[in-house]
Amino acid sequence: LAKTTQPISMDSYEGQEVNITCSHNNIATNDYITWYQQFPSQGPRFIIQGYKTKVTNEVASLFIPADRKSSTLSLPRVSLSDTAVYYCLVGYSGGGADGLTFGKGTHLIIQP
Amino acid sequence: DSGVTQTPKHLITATGQRVTLRCSPRSGDLSVYWYQQSLDQGLQFLIHYYNGEERAKGNILERFSAQQFPDLHSELNLSSLELGDSALYFCASSAGTSGGGDEQYFGPGTRLTVT
Numbered sequence: 001l002a003k004t005t006q007p008i009s010m011d012s013y014e015g016q017e018v019n020i021t022c023s024h025n026n027i028a029t030n031d032y033i034t035w036y037q038q039f040p041s042q043g044p045r046f047i048i049q050g051y052k053t054k055v056t057n058e059v060a061s062l063f064i065p066a067d068r069k070s071s072t073l074s075l076p077r078v079s080l081s082d083t084a085v086y087y088c089l090v091g092y093s094g095g096g097a098d099g100l101t102f103g104k105g106t107h108l109i110i111q112p
Numbered sequence: 113d114s115g116v117t118q119t120p121k122h123l124i125t126a127t128g129q130r131v132t133l134r135c136s137p138r139s140g141d142l143s144v145y146w147y148q149q150s151l152d153q154g155l156q157f158l159i160h161y162y163n164g165e166e167r168a169k170g171n172i173l174e175r176f177s178a179q180q181f182p183d184l185h186s187e188l189n190l191s192s193l194e195l196g197d198s199a200l201y202f203c204a205s206s207a208g209t210s211g212g213g214d215e216q217y218f219g220p221g222t223r224l225t226v227t
Contacts, residue, residue: 032213043114043202043218044155087155092213097157097168099213100145104154 003027003098004088011109018075020106022088025069030092031099033064033071038085038105047086048073075108083110115139116219118203124225130191133222137184137205143167144186145206145216146178150199161186162209193226200224 005023012018024033032051036044048055050062050071061074075082086106091099115138125131137144146158148171157170161180172178175193180186190197200221206214 030213034213034215036216038155041200041221041223043116043204043221044216045114045218046215049213049215097160097170100157100160100168100170102147102155102157 003090003101004103006086006088006103006106008104009107009109011111012078013111014079015077018078018082018108018110020073020075020086020088020108021070022073023070024088024090027068027090028092031068031090032092033062033068034089034091035060035062035073036087036089036102038087044087044102078108078110080110080112082108084108114217114219116203116205116217118201118219118222120222121220122223122225124227125193126227127193127195129193129226130189131193131224133188133190133201133203133224135186135188135203135205135219137186137203138217141205141207141217142184143206143208143214144180144184145204146172146186146188147202147204148199149202149221150196153199155202158188167209190224195226198224198226 034049035047038044055062063072117136142163158172160168204216204218208214
């Protein structure tokens with residue numbers, strides 16, 4: 001049973017805010033939520049990680065409600081270069097293979 | 113540049129052959145992960161090593177094997193190759209003991225083409 005569920009694809013326009021939601025109904029107490037970005041023919045790149053509430057860094061924000069059964073990656077003012085696949089992972093350091101399931105991710109397409 | 117190196121960058125070989133992919137983790141990272149990415153399967157976790165020991169296995173075929181050496185570099189061996197093994201193979205490393213809670217740093221990948 002997959003630990004996370006994400007939309008297969010999304011599209012938006014330059015300058016807009018984009019929110020990608022990931023469902024993780026069976027998240028465990030020790031689990032963290034981590035998002036990666038991948039461009040074609042490149043390895044995934046870490047974007048942001050959180051445990052609860054809100055985390056913000058220079059590229060994105062991560063919103064996690066109190067029940068932690070979902071999370072939302074927010075990309076402010078997207079540009080064409082944000083077109084990529086975004087993956088949501090749930091797991092904890094020291095955990096096993098379950099926390100390393102990338103799945104197929106969300107293909108985000110940004111248009112001019 | 114993530115600090116993770118992979119060689120070779122490209123590999124073309126025939127069915128039935130055996131190849132070895134090499135990965136050097138970031139300086140100081142003890143964990144190495146291997147992933148396979150093909151067009152129809154997305155990014156699939158294969159295997160994880162921490163400080164020389166196997167820690168977790170994913171969807172790794174019996175024809176595939178891996179190891180992590182004392183200097184922490186890792187090799188993924190693929191044998192009896194089939195057309196369906198054509199894919200991008202990524203190596204990643206992290207400082208921690210694995211699981212989804214670690215920030216992984218990915219290498220540039222090795223593109224394997226089996227003809």
